[in-house]
Amino acid sequence: MIGRLIERLRFAREHRWAQRHMSEYLDGELDRRGRERAERHTHECVECEELLASLRAMVKTLSGIGGEPARAVAASVFAGVHQRLAGGVGDDGSL
Amino acid sequence: MTDLSDRPVVDEATLVRRAAEGEMAAFEELVMRHADRLYAALRRFGLDDGEAQEVAQETFIRAWRGLDRFEGRSQFFTWLYRIGFNETHRRLGRRRPAGSVVSIEERTVEDLADDAPGPATRAEQSELRVALSEALGELPSDLRAPVVLRDVEGLSTEEAASVLELGEAAFKSRLHRGRMALRALIGQGPWGLPKPG
Numbered sequence: 001m002i003g004r005l006i007e008r009l010r011f012a013r014e015h016r017w018a019q020r021h022m023s024e025y026l027d028g029e030l031d032r033r034g035r036e037r038a039e040r041h042t043h044e045c046v047e048c049e050e051l052l053a054s055l056r057a058m059v060k061t062l063s064g065i066g067g068e069p070a071r072a073v074a075a076s077v078f079a080g081v082h083q084r085l086a087g088g089v090g091d092d093g094s095l
Numbered sequence: 096m097t098d099l100s101d102r103p104v105v106d107e108a109t110l111v112r113r114a115a116e117g118e119m120a121a122f123e124e125l126v127m128r129h130a131d132r133l134y135a136a137l138r139r140f141g142l143d144d145g146e147a148q149e150v151a152q153e154t155f156i157r158a159w160r161g162l163d164r165f166e167g168r169s170q171f172f173t174w175l176y177r178i179g180f181n182e183t184h185r186r187l188g189r190r191r192p193a194g195s196v197v198s199i200e201e202r203t204v205e206d207l208a209d210d211a212p213g214p215a216t217r218a219e220q221s222e223l224r225v226a227l228s229e230a231l232g233e234l235p236s237d238l239r240a241p242v243v244l245r246d247v248e249g250l251s252t253e254e255a256a257s258v259l260e261l262g263e264a265a266f267k268s269r270l271h272r273g274r275m276a277l278r279a280l281i282g283q284g285p286w287g288l289p290k291p292g
Contacts, residue, residue, distance in 0.1 A: 023271035062246035074130035
């Protein structure tokens, strides 16, 4: 009985810790001990396993958004910058 | 404007040094290298097209004036991000009541669907991409910026924390909150995120 209670408390503590550190685990920013702790809990917790999988899918997809070609504005931006500098724009943006 | 196509490729540190000495052609090349990416990031921070172009201009003007103070400890582009983000933060603070949504992507759902005529997984990826783009626009700016910088723009934790002028621990905490909020928004959609298995 006490053994089960202690086990439930341990699980709850590890669950809270894993939920807080899942991004760091995903980004490879936990030390070895932290990494093993996260993996141990994720292995025994369906909720954290799903959280990790969904964060992984989300981050992968977000990186794909960043890889899409950006709209070509450089020439017009430079033209505007050049015009404003030549016109002596004040620090507040006023001419 | 100068025709840049015939010039040899010059490394960035040299361009920055020349620009700091007042050489406008070197600065022009820096603008041409970075403006598109900066503009895309500014859109993802929550600015509309016109605002993003204005802020991009403002960013480069401030950069031109501050080049002699650029110490080269960070990458030039990270420095531009910091200037651009600060200006964006000011504008968003002046502009929008909470809950207002800005579309952050130029491309429509139909455009993206056209990219994924193949396997179902690719179609799901496209749907997820569209949903995430829209959900990013719904995040409050203090949670959106870490996700944009780290996950969309691909900056390291150190670089992204530096742009936002946060310590790494504070940045990591905010990034995680941003990701969790984004996940919650996506979870409210019609299909949610894929489950393991």
